[in-house]
Structure formats: C-alpha cells, structure tokens
Amino acid sequence: MTKSPFLQSVESFMIARRYSRRTISTYLYWMKYFIVFNNKQHPSDLGNVDIERFLTFLAVDRHVSAATQAIALNAIVFLKTKFLKQEVGHLTQFSRSRRQRKLPIVLSRTEVSALIGQTSGVTKLMVSLLYGSGLRRMELLRLRIKDIDFDYCQLQVWNSKEEKHRLTTLAEELIEQLKLQISQVKAVLAEDINNKEYAGVELPDSLADKDKETAFQLDWHYLFPASKNSPDPESSLLRRHHFDESALNKKIKQAAALAGIEKQVSSHTLRHSFATHLLQSGADIRRVQQQLGHADVKTTEIYTHVLKQGAQGVQSPLSNL
Structure with missing residues (x-):
C-alpha cells in the first residue's frame, strides 16, 4: 500500500509503541479508506458525522461483517484519539452490519x-x-x-x-x-x-x-x-x-x-x-x-x-x- 507522509507518520507512531505489524497494516488500510471516502480531507477536520457516514457505507454498500465494521471503527478511533489527540463522542447514528457470521x-x-x-x-x-x-x-x-x-x-x-x-x-x-x-x-x-x-x-x-x-x-x-x-x-x-x-x-x-x-x-x-x-x-x-x-x-x-x-x-x- 502506497502511504502518504501523513500515514507514514501514523505508521512510525505505531511502530514506536510496538504494535504488531499485522495490526499496523490493518489499521493503516482502514485509515486510508476512511480518508479517501471523505474526499481526502485531513482526518483532524472530520467529525463524528463523517465517521458514522463511513461506517454506514461499509454496512449498507460494502456489506461487510460486523467484525470487519468493528475493526474499521477501532482503526478510526485510534487515529482520532491516540494519534490526533481528539475526542470521539458516542457513535450511535450509523447502520450496523447485519451480515451473519x-x-x-x-x-x-x-x-x-x-x-x-x-x-x-x-x-x-x-x-x-x-x-x-x-x-x-x-x-x-x-x-x-x-x-x-x-x-x-x-x-x-x-x-x-x-x-x-x-x-x-x-x-x-x-x-x-x-x-x-x-x-x-x-x-x-x-x-x-x-x-x-x-x-x-x-x-x-x-x-x-x-x-x-x-x-x-x-x-x-x-x-x-x-x-x-x-x-x-x-x-x-x-x-x-x-x-x-x-x-x-x-x-x-x-x-x-x-x-x-x-x-x-x-x-x-x-x-x-x-x-x-x-x-x-x-x-x-x-x-x-x-x-x-x-x-x-x-x-x-x-x-x-x-x-x-x-x-x-x-x-x-x-x-x-
């Protein structure tokens, strides 16, 4: 995956905190997807509404499983709270995946x-x-x-x-x-x-x-x-x-x-x-x-x-x- 300077800095941040290579790769994938979905706006300018819209897209249009939707959410919350030091409120206004395991x-x-x-x-x-x-x-x-x-x-x-x-x-x-x-x-x-x-x-x-x-x-x-x-x-x-x-x-x-x-x-x-x-x-x-x-x-x-x-x-x- 080609990484922007921003995602490279996120990667370095996670490496320094000794996250596994698998977790880093997975989180970076969903972070990039989230940014591209929002027309490449900087994630610091995106709020709860943007996160919920993305999660709804994954469930309704992509038909991902509940587990996959949860991983995407975890990646975005990590990006916002750990890396950008921004608060993420309670996310409730999005469609949850109905795909059965x-x-x-x-x-x-x-x-x-x-x-x-x-x-x-x-x-x-x-x-x-x-x-x-x-x-x-x-x-x-x-x-x-x-x-x-x-x-x-x-x-x-x-x-x-x-x-x-x-x-x-x-x-x-x-x-x-x-x-x-x-x-x-x-x-x-x-x-x-x-x-x-x-x-x-x-x-x-x-x-x-x-x-x-x-x-x-x-x-x-x-x-x-x-x-x-x-x-x-x-x-x-x-x-x-x-x-x-x-x-x-x-x-x-x-x-x-x-x-x-x-x-x-x-x-x-x-x-x-x-x-x-x-x-x-x-x-x-x-x-x-x-x-x-x-x-x-x-x-x-x-x-x-x-x-x-x-x-x-x-x-x-x-x-x-």
Whole structure:
C-alpha cells in the first residue's frame, strides 16, 4: 500500500509503541479508506458525522461483517484519539452490519488424523499443536520455549503484546517431539551466538530495555525459529525471528490436498476443530472458552451451532431400526 507522509507518520507512531505489524497494516488500510471516502480531507477536520457516514457505507454498500465494521471503527478511533489527540463522542447514528457470521469449517477426527498423517518433522509438530492445543496461527509461531510446562502438560499463550496470557492444554503425546525441537533450537542458538552481529531474539516491551542478556537465553527464543537470521524491520538489528506464517499456511494446504480433504483448510480450521471436538466430547462450554481465550462466551457458542448444523440435532429414524 502506497502511504502518504501523513500515514507514514501514523505508521512510525505505531511502530514506536510496538504494535504488531499485522495490526499496523490493518489499521493503516482502514485509515486510508476512511480518508479517501471523505474526499481526502485531513482526518483532524472530520467529525463524528463523517465517521458514522463511513461506517454506514461499509454496512449498507460494502456489506461487510460486523467484525470487519468493528475493526474499521477501532482503526478510526485510534487515529482520532491516540494519534490526533481528539475526542470521539458516542457513535450511535450509523447502520450496523447485519451480515451473519458464517459457521466455521470443521474437520472430522478422521480428517484431522489424515491431515497430520501427510506432514512430517517440524510441520507435523506445528499442525499437531494447532489442533491439539487450539492455538491461533500467530500464537503458535510466537511460542517461546519458556511457555511450555511439561510438568502440568500446558502451554502459556500470550497476546501479541505479551501482556495477557491464558493456559491451554498440551497433549502428552507431543512431549518427546517438543523436547527434540528444543534441542534443535539450542543447537541453532549456539551457532547464532558465535556470530558477533547477532543481537538476540526480540523481547517484549517489559524486558527489551532492561536486560540485554535475556535476548540470548534459550528459554526466550522461539520454539519454531526461522531458517535464517534477518534484520529486524524496526531496529535493523540482526535477529532470528519465528517461522514464517505464509510458509505454514502453504504446508497446511498441501497436506490437506494430499489427504484428499475437499474442505477449505487453514490453520484456523484446526482451531475450530479443536473447539468442536471438545464440545462433542462433553466439555463444558466455559472451559472451552478459557482454552480458546475468548473474552465473551457468545464467541464460543458458535461451535454449538456447528454441532447442530448437519441434522439440527435430530437422529435419523434409520438408526433405531
């Protein structure tokens, strides 16, 4: 996306506050859209009426989902309140998106097994964790060695800013594979430390400026590191980042094709399958909510609709003959 000097300054503002690259890219997209929609007026000259008109356009003309409309609103409010230091009043005079959320695609247990069976090595471990622990793709890739609790068979999963975390289950069947992966990361780290230009792993804000040695400790390194070092896009320091998310997506789709699965499969499909299979097994929905890290149980309830999707909860009379 071509950025104006204004949006470049917003980008620098967000980078300085260590927002994730994904959030920055998403917010800049909606900020630019908002500005263009309003005939390229400076956002400091735009008020609540302009914001509400844009949100109505997204719902009525673009038919975006409620979630997409909410993201656009968050981006605009961030621009006005955080960057421009302007107040935004209560926004009520706009049409809310009525587009219903699609039911998530879920794999059967047989399909999950077939998918995993078409993977090997580190890819197999990543796919197994996505399904076995209900992780989002970036939660998996941002896992650090310190986040694994072998004694209690659980993972500590942090949000993008590493400020909040939840605990989720870890399958005992993966422990030996995980220990092997850690030994491989240890070997990679030993090589990196011999490189005088290596600046260690990227640390969360709370540690980045306090303890430089922590960046070289094994526990803080990513469980799934990139295949080679590269300059940090923000600091230009040489670091080893985590495994590339697009490469993981590609491997999952390839495995699904080899397994003969005709559904649209992504990393999130495995998370959806984790939640649905837990509920099928009789797990309490509140417990599933905690495992997934949903703030609102209503988000988790979508999976109860998946369970009813096939026959609306009705057993075929043929089964009783």
